[in-house]
Amino acid sequence: MTEILKLIKDAFENAKISNTFYEAKKIINKLGLNYTKIPACPNDCMLYWGEDEDLQECKRCKTSKWSDAKENKPAKILRYFPLKLRLQRLFMCSKTVQSMRWHASAEKKDSKMRHPRDSEAWKTFDLLHDRFAEDPRNIRLGLAADGFNPFGAMCTNYSVWPMVLIPYNRPPWECMKPTSLILSMIILGEKMPENNIDVYLQLFIKELKELKHGGKWCFLGHRRFLERGHKFRLSRAKFNRKVELRDSPAALTESEILEQLEGINVSFGKELHANKDVMHIEKNVCDNVLYTLLNETGRSKDIISKLVRILKKWNIRVPDGLSSNISRCVDLKQRKLSGLKSHDCYVLMQQLLPISIRNVLPDKLMKQNLEDQYFGHLKFYVRNKAKSEGSIAEGYVAEEALTFCSRYLERIETRFNRPPRVDDCPDGNYSTHVDSLFSQMGNSKGTFTAFEFDFKDFVRRRSKGRKPSNVKIEKRVNKDFVTWFPTQGLDQESEIPSPKELGSRSSGANNKEA
Known part of the structure; x- marks a missing residue:
């Protein structure tokens, strides 16, 4: 990296660029683009921070803090990304400060729910906490967590648990973009923390309390x-x-303090129970439905074979990141489905499964989440498989620095003004008198020639005798156009004529019939 910095410095002589990679990292750290590493108990009992920072073994299970005591190598490390400065940067930049007030300033056109602000839970929260709702700058965060295997199919007994924050102050077309999501922490381990995840939330809760009581100091009374x-x-x-x-x-x-605290039991770790979230509940329901279908007796062979074959044959093209290729999760030999992510289950339950089993189930039975996309994005940061969590943390910080700098660059193509990979916005090169009703969707590629042909007028001229009514002409148009168009020089061996040639043919047909 130092050699690359030297190369850039030689290319841009007037730019102030650090001489070494270490100096560049120091500048990034001053901007809050960093993270902290905190040792943790390998059994998810406690964190070695605050008053417990100097302990050498866990207070609960007595497990050693170190995997290698000679080299002072902790057995487990939590990587925490401080929140305060990351939120401050959203208000420092002129390109994001307005969107942080969107939830309160944007007009609500109807009663449809397009954003969490339109939900009853949001409105109820505003009624219960009216002082918080008065200031639109107060930040509302959503918390999402899920585990994934950073090694793909290479290892199945290892998982990484990133926790992501979503700033719901911003409009829906911005808050769910990867550049808006805030990585809060990375929990590692061979197995999920489950109910012990509250141990790792202590730092996040502490920072939220500081934000709640921060700002202007006001001592009431x-x-x-x-x-x-x-x-x-x-x-x-x-x-x-x-x-x-x-x-x-x-x-x-x-004695009075002890009397007030009597009956209150606060303990982080094994004794607490985490709430079930909708994402995992939906995945469990999807698994149960699939297993019920695949293990049904009686007509099971017929049902299983049809269901699996239908899923295997699907080659549906979906928007980027909507779901994975579900056909790759199908094993025809063992007639099983494996490797489905939570959002795959959502797409399967809501959109694909009802179609696939329409003709499979008995007659009496016939009638996104961002998260997996973003976690899949984090998986691409893994370069050193021996330290996957460190690779993810360093990759996220590097991308966060690029995102921060690109917001201040003008007249330069960045990730915020770069044209999308599939650019279907109209370019204004094509215009007809029906644009107000049927607007063109898509860009023209290469040269083209536009022409207009009114087949309804063509049918009217062909009519002999009494002038037909508009209803009869409409019926003939719907009936005859499909058979007439292929006869205009479009046989099996000929090429498709140019628009100019086809226009002249249609005009000739009109004059001939007239």
Whole structure:
């Protein structure tokens, strides 16, 4: 990397570029584009941070903190990405600060739900926390977590658990983009943390509390601790327009504090239970439905073979990132489905499965999530398979730095103004009198010649005798056009004529029939 920096410095003589990779990393760290590594118990019991930072073994299971005590190599490491500075950068940049208020400033046209702000849960939260809802700058975050195997099919007993934050202040076309998602932490291990995931959430919760009480320091009722004759007690203009006449609260004794805390049991780790989320519930339901179909008795052979063959034959092209290729998850020999991600289950349950089993089930039975896409994106960061979590963390920080810098570049192609891979927006080179009803979708490629041909007028001229009504002409158009068009020089061995040639043929046909 140092050699690359030297090469760039030689190419751009007037630019201030660091001499070494270490100096460049120091600049990035000042911008908050970094992460911290915190040792953790290999059994997910505790984190070695704060007061427990110097402990050498777990307080619960007594497992050693080190996998190699001589080299001070921790047995397990949590990589945490601090949140405060990442949120501050969203308000520092002029290209993102407006979108952070979109949820409150954008007009709501109807009652349809297009964003979480339109949901009843959002509105109920605003009613319960009206002071929080008053300021549109207050940030509303969504938390998503899931595990994936960073080695693909090479290993099945290892997983990485990234936790991602979604800033719901931003509009729906921005908040779910990879550049808007905030990686909060990376949990490693051969197995999922399950109910012990709350151990790793301690740092995140601590930072959220600091954000909640941050900003302007305001001590409500602090004047009651002053002496009775203090001038601030009677001052209205400098405080909350009220006079403070209350005495200071009495200090609690140790026994009184213990009495208030009696019955409260707060313990991080094994004793807590995590809530089930919709994503995993849907995956479990999908698995149960598939296993029920594949293990059905009686007509099971017929049902299984048809169902598996239908899924195997599917070669449906879907938008980028909508789902994986489900046909690759089908094993025809063992008649099994494996390797389905949570979003694959959603697409399978909602869109594909009802079609595939329409003619398979008995007559009496006939009637996205961002997340997997983004986690698949993180998998591409893995370069060193011996340290997959470190590769993901360093790759994310590097991409985050590029995203941050590209927001300040003008008249240069970046990931924010680069044309999409499939650009189907109209380019304005084609225009007809029916554009207001049927707008052109797609760009023209190469040269082309536009012509207009009214087949309805052609049928009207062919009519002999009494002038037919518009209804009869419409019926003839719908009936005859399909058979007439292939006869205009489009036989099996000839090439498709040019638009100009086809236009002249149609005009000639009109004149001939007229």
